Amino acid sequence: MAEKASYLHDKDVKDFTKxxxxxNLGPLWEAIPEVMNKxxxxxxxxxxxxxxxxxKKLTEAAQIFTPERGGERRAxxxxxxxxxxxxxxxxxxxxxxxxxxxxxxxxxxEAPSHRHTQSALRFITEGEGAYTIVQxxxxxxxxxDFLITPKNLWHGHGHLGNKPMIWMDALDIPTTYNIxxxxxxxxxxxxxxxxxxxxxxxxxxxxxxxxPVGDDKYDVAxxxxxxxxxxxxxxxxxxxxxxxxxxGFAVDYMNPTTGKSANPTMGTRMQFLPKEFNTKSLRHTxxxxxxxxxxxxYTIINGVRFDWKAGDYFVVPNWAWYExxxxxxxxxxxxxxxxxxxxxxxxxxEQYERNNGHQTVTGEFKPDFR
Numbered sequence: 432m433a434e435k436a437s438y439l440h441d442k443d444v445k446d447f448t449k450x451x452x453x454x455n456l457g458p459l460w461e462a463i464p465e466v467m468n469k470x471x472x473x474x475x476x477x478x479x480x481x482x483x484x485x486x487k488k489l490t491e492a493a494q495i496f497t498p499e500r501g502g503e504r505r506a507x508x509x510x511x512x513x514x515x516x517x518x519x520x521x522x523x524x525x526x527x528x529x530x531x532x533x534x535x536x537x538x539x540x541e542a543p544s545h546r547h548t549q550s551a552l553r554f555i556t557e558g559e560g561a562y563t564i565v566q567x568x569x570x571x572x573x574x575x576d577f578l579i580t581p582k583n584l585w586h587g588h589g590h591l592g593n594k595p596m597i598w599m600d601a602l603d604i605p606t607t608y609n610i611x612x613x614x615x616x617x618x619x620x621x622x623x624x625x626x627x628x629x630x631x632x633x634x635x636x637x638x639x640x641x642x643p644v645g646d647d648k649y650d651v652a653x654x655x656x657x658x659x660x661x662x663x664x665x666x667x668x669x670x671x672x673x674x675x676x677x678x679g680f681a682v683d684y685m686n687p688t689t690g691k692s693a694n695p696t697m698g699t700r701m702q703f704l705p706k707e708f709n710t711k712s713l714r715h716t717x718x719x720x721x722x723x724x725x726x727x728x729y730t731i732i733n734g735v736r737f738d739w740k741a742g743d744y745f746v747v748p749n750w751a752w753y754e755x756x757x758x759x760x761x762x763x764x765x766x767x768x769x770x771x772x773x774x775x776x777x778x779x780x781e782q783y784e785r786n787n788g789h790q791t792v793t794g795e796f797k798p799d800f801r
Contacts, residue, residue, distance in 0.1 A: 471716060471750035475526045476513035477732040481798050482742025489535045489597065497540065503617075504542050506600060508532035509720070509744060523604055525746060526718035528768040529697065530604040533744075536561050536588055536596045544587030544618035549607045550696050551580040554599040554722060554764050556742070560592010565655055567626035570633070572598065575659025575724070577684055577701075577764070579694050581652045587622045599722055599744075601766040603696040632656065642687050653688045666703045676711045676788070679704040679755070691770070698769040704728065704757040711788030712754040715780040719747045719767045726761025730754065734793035752783055752790055 448458045488507055496505055509531050514524040525531040534553075536542060538560065553563065555576045562571045563578060565586045570578060580586045590596055607613055628634070632655045635643050646653050662682065669680040681702040684693040692698045698717070704710070704726070712731070721730075727740040732753045737745050747753045755763070772778040783790065 473527060473718070473748040473750060474513045475511045475524070475718060475746065475748040477735065477737065477746055477748055477751060477796070478509075478512060479737045479739060479743060479745035479796055479798055480509055482740065484798070485533055485742065485744070489533060493535060493537060493595075503545065504534055505536070506532040506534040508600075509746070511746060513748075525720055526605075526748060526768065528603065528606045528718065528771055529720060529766060530600075530602045531720045531744070531766065532600045534598055534600050536590045538590050538593050538595070540590050541622045542588040543621045544585045544623040545616060546583055546585045546618070547615040548582050548612050549602045549604050550582045550694050551586070551600060551602045552694050552697060552699060552766065553578045553580070553601075554699075554724075556597050556599060556722070556724065558592070558594045558596035560594060561588060561590040561596035562629075563588050564623050564625060565652065567623060568631045568655060569625045569629045570656050571630060572596065572656070573659065575662070577657040577659075577662070577693075577699060578655055579652055579684075580655075581694065584652065585618055585623050587618065589622055599764075601697060601720065603768075603771070606696065606768075606771060630656065633658065636687060646688055648688075653686065654693075657684050657693070662701050666701065670703070674705070674708060677713050677782075678702055679708055679710060694770070696768070696770050698767040700765045700767070702755075702763045702765065704755055704761045704763065706757055706759050706761075708757060709789065710755045712752050712783035712790050713780060714750050714752045714783070716749050716777050717767045717769045717772045718749040719765050721745050721747065722764045724762045724764050726757055726759050728755060728757035728759070728761055731756070731790045731792055734790055735796055736792045736794070737796045754783075754788075754790060 448461055451458060492505055492507060508523055509525045511525050514527065523530050555572045555574050557574060559573060562569050563586060565580055566584045572578065632653060636654045665682050666680050674680050679702050681700055684699040686693050721744065723739045723741055723743045725741055729736050729738045730745065730753055732747055733751050739745055769778060
C-alpha cells in the first residue's frame with residue numbers, strides 16, 4: 432500500500448477532510464493511497480478447509496437441518512476469513528468474486544427448484560443416485576462429474592438412490608450482488624418435473640466436441656454434464672506430451688457451442704499432477720478455489736505451505752505466488768474467475784523468476800480442525 436503524503440498530516444488538511452465528510456463528500460487525496468495500489472492487494476486470504484472438518488459438520492447438519500425446513504439447500508459454504516467484515520455479501524464469499532460450498536442430499540430428499548441471476552456449477556465428490564433437474568432435464572450425477580447451471584434457469588435436486596450424495600457448489604454470488612444484479616424466484620410447485628428424457632444433453636453430445644447440427648446458436652448450457660470418464664480420457668491424451676511447467680496436465684471445461692468457458696462467469700479446470708512433479712510458481716489477477724479430488728501433496732502460497740489431501744478445499748487469492756507439489760499422483764479440480772477478469776480486460780500473469788521458479792517455504796498453515 433502506498434504511504435500517505437506528508438501533507439495529509441497537516442492540521443488544516445485534516446480539518447477540511449473531516450468537514451466535507453459530514454456532507455457525504457470524500458477527499459480523493461486521502462483515498463488514493465488506499466484504493467490505487469501499485470499491485471492488487473486482495474482482502475481474501477489463502478486458506479484451507481480439511482475433509483475431516485467438512486465431513487464432521489455435514490454429518491451434524493444432517494441431524495438438525497433438512498431441505499423441508501425452509502432453507503432449500505443443506506449447504507455449508509467456505510467463508511474466507513479475510514472477507515467477513517464485508518457485509519452482507521462478505522458473509523458468503525470464498526474469494527472476492529466467488530462463493531463455494533459443499534452440499535449434502537440424503538436418499539429420498541428433494542431440494543425444491545428455484546432460479547436466480549447467479550450462475551452455478553457443481554462438482555460431484557461422493558455418492559450416487561441423486562440428480563439435478565435443470566429446465567426440465569433430469570441429470571443423474573456420478574462421482575467426478577462436473578455440471579453447470581447457467582443463470583435464470585429453473586433447477587432443483589432429488590435423490591432416488593440409497594447413499595448420501597455430496598457435491599461442491601460454486602456461484603458468482605459476490606460479483607452479482609456487488610454490482611446490484613441479484614434476482615431470485617422460487618418454483619411454485621416445489622421440485623420441477625422432467626419434460627425431456629433423462630440425461631438429454633449428455634446423450635446429444637456423446638460424440639464429445641462433435642456438435643449436433645442445429646446447436647450453432649444454442650449457447651446456454653448445450654451440455655449440462657461433463658462426465659468424469661471423458662475428462663480422464665482427455666488428460667490421458669495430454670500425457671503423451673510434456674506437462675505444462677505451471678499446471679501439469681490440465682484441461683478447461685468448455686462450452687461446445689461458443690468455445691468459451693462452460694460457465695460464462697466462472698472458469699473450471701481439472702489438473703493431473705504426477706507424483707513429485709513440482710509446478711513452477713506464478714501469480715495472476717484471477718483467484719482460484721481448489722478441491723483436492725484425488726491424491727495428496729502441498730501448495731506453497733506466498734511462502735506458506737498448505738498441506739492437502741483428498742477431500743480438502745483451499746483458496747489461492749488473486750495476485751498470490753503459488754506452486755503445487757504432489758506427494759502422489761493427484762487430481763485437483765478448480766474454479767476461477769478468469770471470465771470476469773477477461774471481461775474487464777484485467778487478467779495478467781507473472782512467472783516467479785527466482786530460485787528456478789520455486790519459492791522458499793517460510794511458514795506452514797495450521798487448520799482449525801484436522
